[in-house]
Amino acid sequence: MNTETATSTGSSAASRTRPARAAGVPVPGSESRFRDLVRACVEWQWGRFPYYRTLCARRGLSLSDLKACVADGAYHGLPSVASTAFKLSKGLVEDLNDLSGPGVFQVSSSTSGDPSYVYTSAEEIAAIRARYSETFGFPGVPVGLAFAPSLRILRALSKKARYKRRPAALRMLLGLEGSELGYDETHVTVDVDIVKTLLNRAVGRPACLRKLAAAEVAGIISSAAESGRPISLGGLTLLLRPYLDEFREGEFELGDQGHVAFSGGGYSGAKGTIRGARIDKPAFIARIGAVFGIEPAFWSRNIKDIYSFTETPAQIVGYWDRELNDFLFRPSPDHRVYIVDPETEAPLRAGRGLVKIVAPDSAGRPMSATTCVLQFDAAEILSVAPEGHVTSFSHVSRYAGIEAPGTVGCAFKAAEIAGV
Amino acid sequence: MSSPANGDARPSDGLPVRIDFDDPYVKAGKTDTAAGVEIRFPLFEAASLPDVLRAVRSRAGDVFSRLSADEIQESMSRLDAYFAATDSPSIRALVDLVHRIDGFSKHDIERFGLGIFAPLVRYERAFAGRFVRRSFATRRPIETAFGHLQRFGANSPFVRRRRADLLCHFASGNVAGYAAILTRIGLPLESGGEGAAQVIKLPSTSAVFPMVYLSKMAELAPLVRETMACGYWKGGDRELEDVLLAESDAVNVLGSEATVRDVAARAGALGRRPVILGHGHKVGAAYVSREFTASPELLDRVLDGLVRDISAFDGAACYCAKNIYVQGDHRSFAERLSSALDRFALTVSPVNPAMKPVGRGLARVFAGSVKVLSSNDAASFVRVADKPEFWFPDETYRYVQVMPAENARAVAAVLAPARHFLQTVVVAVPDGEILDVLGLFGGAGASNIHFPGSAPLLNVYEEPHDGDFDFVKIRYPYRVRFAATNFKRNADWLH
Numbered sequence: 001m002n003t004e005t006a007t008s009t010g011s012s013a014a015s016r017t018r019p020a021r022a023a024g025v026p027v028p029g030s031e032s033r034f035r036d037l038v039r040a041c042v043e044w045q046w047g048r049f050p051y052y053r054t055l056c057a058r059r060g061l062s063l064s065d066l067k068a069c070v071a072d073g074a075y076h077g078l079p080s081v082a083s084t085a086f087k088l089s090k091g092l093v094e095d096l097n098d099l100s101g102p103g104v105f106q107v108s109s110s111t112s113g114d115p116s117y118v119y120t121s122a123e124e125i126a127a128i129r130a131r132y133s134e135t136f137g138f139p140g141v142p143v144g145l146a147f148a149p150s151l152r153i154l155r156a157l158s159k160k161a162r163y164k165r166r167p168a169a170l171r172m173l174l175g176l177e178g179s180e181l182g183y184d185e186t187h188v189t190v191d192v193d194i195v196k197t198l199l200n201r202a203v204g205r206p207a208c209l210r211k212l213a214a215a216e217v218a219g220i221i222s223s224a225a226e227s228g229r230p231i232s233l234g235g236l237t238l239l240l241r242p243y244l245d246e247f248r249e250g251e252f253e254l255g256d257q258g259h260v261a262f263s264g265g266g267y268s269g270a271k272g273t274i275r276g277a278r279i280d281k282p283a284f285i286a287r288i289g290a291v292f293g294i295e296p297a298f299w300s301r302n303i304k305d306i307y308s309f310t311e312t313p314a315q316i317v318g319y320w321d322r323e324l325n326d327f328l329f330r331p332s333p334d335h336r337v338y339i340v341d342p343e344t345e346a347p348l349r350a351g352r353g354l355v356k357i358v359a360p361d362s363a364g365r366p367m368s369a370t371t372c373v374l375q376f377d378a379a380e381i382l383s384v385a386p387e388g389h390v391t392s393f394s395h396v397s398r399y400a401g402i403e404a405p406g407t408v409g410c411a412f413k414a415a416e417i418a419g420v
Numbered sequence: 421m422s423s424p425a426n427g428d429a430r431p432s433d434g435l436p437v438r439i440d441f442d443d444p445y446v447k448a449g450k451t452d453t454a455a456g457v458e459i460r461f462p463l464f465e466a467a468s469l470p471d472v473l474r475a476v477r478s479r480a481g482d483v484f485s486r487l488s489a490d491e492i493q494e495s496m497s498r499l500d501a502y503f504a505a506t507d508s509p510s511i512r513a514l515v516d517l518v519h520r521i522d523g524f525s526k527h528d529i530e531r532f533g534l535g536i537f538a539p540l541v542r543y544e545r546a547f548a549g550r551f552v553r554r555s556f557a558t559r560r561p562i563e564t565a566f567g568h569l570q571r572f573g574a575n576s577p578f579v580r581r582r583r584a585d586l587l588c589h590f591a592s593g594n595v596a597g598y599a600a601i602l603t604r605i606g607l608p609l610e611s612g613g614e615g616a617a618q619v620i621k622l623p624s625t626s627a628v629f630p631m632v633y634l635s636k637m638a639e640l641a642p643l644v645r646e647t648m649a650c651g652y653w654k655g656g657d658r659e660l661e662d663v664l665l666a667e668s669d670a671v672n673v674l675g676s677e678a679t680v681r682d683v684a685a686r687a688g689a690l691g692r693r694p695v696i697l698g699h700g701h702k703v704g705a706a707y708v709s710r711e712f713t714a715s716p717e718l719l720d721r722v723l724d725g726l727v728r729d730i731s732a733f734d735g736a737a738c739y740c741a742k743n744i745y746v747q748g749d750h751r752s753f754a755e756r757l758s759s760a761l762d763r764f765a766l767t768v769s770p771v772n773p774a775m776k777p778v779g780r781g782l783a784r785v786f787a788g789s790v791k792v793l794s795s796n797d798a799a800s801f802v803r804v805a806d807k808p809e810f811w812f813p814d815e816t817y818r819y820v821q822v823m824p825a826e827n828a829r830a831v832a833a834v835l836a837p838a839r840h841f842l843q844t845v846v847v848a849v850p851d852g853e854i855l856d857v858l859g860l861f862g863g864a865g866a867s868n869i870h871f872p873g874s875a876p877l878l879n880v881y882e883e884p885h886d887g888d889f890d891f892v893k894i895r896y897p898y899r900v901r902f903a904a905t906n907f908k909r910n911a912d913w914l915h
Contacts (some may be wrong), residue, residue: 055788082784089814090785091803114814343780374784 031073031116034333039070041371042078049369051095055079073387075358076347078337078376083311093117093137093164097368105168107161108310109264116310117163118359119367125174126309127362128313132178132333134304135315138259141230144183145220147243148176150191153209171310175263179234187212187220189239214246219318221252221292233292234261237284238276244287253293256302260288265308268398282325296322305329309398311373314359318394326394328382334361336389339381342399345374352380435520441631444638445472446651448473454628455520461622461631461653466660472649473619473667476750477586479675480617480647487643489608492615493545495641496607503600504537506530514632518596521628523772524733532732532876533597533629534815537564540600549609552889555902561855564882566912567869567905568855570862572887576899584669584695584894585871587616590632590655591864592674592699593623594736599630600882601638603648605672605697605890609881615896619664620650621654655679659763662686670695670894677701695897697890702738702843703812704729704875705866706745707831707857712848713748722848723756725872727764732876733798734775735818738886739844739875741866742813745834751804754822758793758802761818765799771818778817810838829854832860838867843886844875862903869905871913879906 045052046063056066056079069077085092097119104125108116120128136144149157154173161168166193174284180186187211196208205368231254235242240262252258267279285303288294294302303320305327314335318327329339339353340346355375360366361420377400382392438458446462453459464472484492499769505511511534519526520548524533544565546862551564556575561568573704587606591599599620606616622630630650638645653660655675665671665687671694673683680698687694707724729741746753771779779798786792786801793802800818805811808831811821825831828849835842842865847857867887868878878885887901907913 049788050790051788053788054790058787080785081788082781083790084781087814089812091791092785092789095789095791210723376781 004102008293021150022073030333034207034360035073035338037360038078038358039067039369041360041366042066042070043355043363045369048098048231048280049096049223051092052079052081052369055081064291072141075336075372076340076356078358078372080345080356081371082117083309083373083375084117084243086311087114088117089114099164099166099367103166103367103368104173105161105163106167106174106310107158107163107168109170109172110282115161117168118310118370121361121363121365121367122188123363124313124361124367126170128315129174129178130181131313131315132175133181136179136232136234136261136263137182138174138230138232138261138302140234141259143220143224143229144179144186145217145231145233146176146179146186146188146235147233147237147239148172148190149190149209151176151180152192153190156192156207162270170278171191171308172264172311176235179261183232189217189235189243199359214243217243218251219245221254224329225252225254227258228257230257230259232261233288234259234263236264236266237262237279239277240288241279244284244291247291249287249290250293251291254295255295256298258292258294258298258302258313260292260294260303262304262305263308264368281327285320305403309375311370311375312357312359313361313370314357321394324382327396328392328394329379329396330392331390334362337393339379339390339393340374342378347384348381349384349388350381352378352395355379355393355396433600433906435517439628441628441635442651443634445476445649446716447675448651450652457517457521457561459521463659464621464651464653466657468668469663470818473586473617473664476572476619476647476649477617480615481585482648483643484529484608484615485878488571489611489613490545492644493548493609494609495825497541497545498640499633499637500537500540501602501864502640503633504541506534515607517632518629522593522596523774524596524849525769525772527868528731529596530731531728535877536597536600536879539877541882542882543879549613549892551882552892552902556900561858563908566879566882569882569902569904570858571900571902572862573900575743576608579896579898581896582669582695583614584614586619586668587670587672587778587894588619588621588668589672590621590663590679591623591627593627594738595733595876596629598674599633601885602630602672602880604807604880605894606647607644607891609891614895615647616669618648619668620648621655622650622652624652627740628824631650640688656682658686662690663696665691666811668694670697670896672697672890673696678707695894697888697893699738699886701841702886703714703743703810703838703841704739704741704844705743705831705835705842705861706823706844706872707845707849707861708744708746708748708753708847709828709849709853710747711850713746718848718914719753719756722872722891723760725848725913726757726846727760728769728873729763729844729870729875730816730820731764731769734772734816735776735813735820736816737876739870741844741846741875742820743811743835744822745808745819745831746822747825747827749821750806750824754793754802754804757820757822758795758800761802762795765795765797765818771799778815782815782817808834810834810839812838812842823897828857828860835861835866837901842866844868844870846870846872846875848872848910854905854907854909858903865901867901867903869903871907871910873913874906877906 103119103121106118106120155169156170195206276420299320305318309314316329316331318329321328338356338360338367340356342354355377358372378399379393380395385391440460443462448463448465449460450463451460515529518529550701551569554562555569555571606618608615673680677700680700684696712722783798803821805823808823843860845866867884883904884902
């Protein structure tokens with residue numbers, strides 16, 4: 001299957017139909033269904049990935065131990081694969097992905113210059129995309145304005161990301177495709193300038209991109225407002241921010257008709273090849289509220305962030321919380337989140353720690369060892385279920401303890417090597 | 421530095437409470453705290469930079485007209501001798517200070533940071549510059565004091581000599597000791613040679629070695645010290661750097677590829693186009709021939725040396741071996757190397773605490789991999805590959821890849837496509853092949869062919885840095901490249 005086929009599975013045929021729920025995603029509250037899926041995935045993963053067996057063996061765990069963890073609902077006992085292990089530079093792509101069947105590599109945005117490659121079945125790709133249509137959407141909102149590269153750009157980048165003769169799809173592409181499913185009308189702010197690109201190509205130069213002018217963005221928002229149609233502004237924080245600087249406070253008066261849905265982080269000032277200044281979240285949200293006329297009273301239901309990453313199918317929605325001055329994330333029934341001690345990986349019941357996610361493949365047959373993943377993001381626990389998984393968390397940031405501070409000089413970074 | 425004694429010593433560890441580093445030209449300062457010690461560094465400011473440049477150039481002109489090259493080299497020899505005396509209490513205290521503040525292991529500071537001084541002290545002064553001059557005239561290897569030097573490529577007849585009155589350095593902080601090599605680039609080597617005023621950018625406000633070195637220079641070579649201005653500014657400060665780059669005749673940049681490219685581009689756009697000495701990322705290599713893997717005794721010596729070359733400054737130096745090509749049983753070699761690296765970290769050179777997160781991260785990544793050997797405490801990682809390739813390490817650490825090698829020629833063929841990243845190749849080959857590997861690896865793009873255990877020990881007078889003799893190139897921007905060995909026969913290190 002090529003990328004185009006894979007990505008069109010949901011985007012073209014189903015583009016006018018909003019899926020109610022992705023196939024295989026457990027019905028909320030269906031603990032037994034979740035447990036069955038995790039068990040199936042763990043067994044599958046054990047059978048397919050010697051890497052995972054070795055990882056477990058080094059912790060003295062056998063398959064029956066893992067099954068016991070699942071049976072007890074003690075999913076935190078499952079050894080996790082570090083999300084960074086999927087990065088191309090680690091050389092473990094074939095250890096962590098089962099390339100024996102048809103599938104598509106999901107590829108991260110490569111902020112570090114070193115993308116992750118996660119092999120995924122077409123069914124799971126469809127499930128992830130469908131889930132994005134839910135997480136990005138707001139009920140009753142027909143217009144989406146994505147501060148993001150167009151599908152054309154993301155598909156071209158996905159095509160370039162082919163690896164081991166397998167097709168690839170940027171995770172961001174799945175997000176945008178899923179998002180489009182949820183809206184009647186979607187606009188993007190960055191696209192290819194076709195005429196200039198053709199001219200450039202004739203002389204061997206790269207493609208020319210075109211960003212919507214602030215006036216054009218204003219036109220889309222005003223048009224939706226004037227026709228009484230609610231609008232959702234979303235996508236990448238780093239692409240939205242320059243527009244915020246161009247608009248004045250009170251430029252729009254969207255009120256409760258205005259919605260915002262971010263994804264992909266970028267608060268550190270970097271996302272993919274996009275670079276900008278670090279984003280102060282409270283000031284950023286306040287500016288959004290002031291520019292688009294979304295009163296603070298609406299922020300807790302109209303402004304949200306989607307926490308997700310390529311190495312897990314889980315997507316966790318968080319709405320802005322004025323008391324926390326940050327997003328308040330609430331995991332869904334189709335995954336479990338644990339905040340764990342950075343050293344021991346023991347689940348914490350309070351405080352800050354690393355994010356560990358147990359998220360089964362929707363069909364119970366993962367093509368990558370992603371059932372239980374440790375992500376090097378730190379988060380603060382707000383509430384925990386009696387079983388130990390986190391029911392709400394906030395203040396997500398990159399975990400500082402993963403790299404040496406200030407490595408300079410002749411030291412090398414994969415990002416730079418990749419760029420040479 | 422006024423001296424570490426300018427603050428009270430702490431009873432707990434004897435470290436000073438506060439250190440003030442001074443510069444004769446840079447009067448503003450910035451105070452940071454590292455390892456509980458308050459350190460005040462000179463801080464360059466854009467507003468005063470033109471005055472600083474004017475003053476240091478003027479004073480350097482006076483000094484170089486008053487002192488002969490011999491007198492300058494004589495005073496520098498006194499300075500070298502001070503730092504070469506590693507048993508002296510003051511040097512022991514310095515090693516301790518750098519260790520506490522920068523985190524480098526004492527072994528690395530002493531053996532590799534300060535290890536460059538003893539050969540300089542012993543070096544016959546008349547040899548300085550002689551071999552480079554001779555090497556321009558022939559493509560054949562020429563014998564140097566410690567090894568051989570060979571030129572690669574043809575020089576352009578259009579290259580002309582030029583004046584270099586001002587040389588600026590963007591120093592890096594990944595190793596200790598390099599300040600000694602850096603500052604020599606601007607000094608006249610031979611009678612009639614010209615000197616350049618030098619401006620040195622500190623890599624950070626915790627890089628104590630360069631300032632200690634310059635403080636001692638102020639005592640032992642005071643006039644030479646006055647030809648240099650040193651301090652910190654935040655890299656990328658356009659207001660300051662554009663003035664500096666516009667004024668400089670030569671720019672020496674040690675840093676990331678992005679930094680080298682950025683500085684070179686900005687300097688090139690300023691019209692006067694200074695000579696750029698770019699020292700970006702490098703990935704070291706090692707080649708161990710069958711003769712050294714087949715003999716248990718020789719193998720032990722090779723491993724003993726290699727663990728030092730791999731572990732030096734936690735693998736963060738440009739010369740650290742990363743790609744290890746082995747004739748013979750490479751898997752068995754990898755296992756022995758992994759064990760040796762563990763022992764070395766445990767008993768000789770512990771991992772810098774600041775680098776431990778990298779080790780922990782790698783340990784998590786490779787927790788399920790049978791292709792990567794690692795120690796229990798994540799002090800080192802040895803990847804095993806069954807085909808030779810040029811591997812780009814994804815992390816800066818005591819982290820290498822061991823691969824089989826057919827022979828030196830085949831290894832050179834693997835290295836050549838990555839010539840941009842080549843610098844040091846550690847070799848263990850029979851005596852009769854040393855000159856051959858100089859030709860092969862030098863031709864592939866490497867510049868320093870060293871015996872095991874000596875990767876960090878660069879002799880600036882007869883070995884190039886990244887293929888260049890910077891002290892020549894700032895005034896004669898030639899187009900050739902050089903490579904050198906630091907030994908003539910194995911008895912030089914197997915004694």
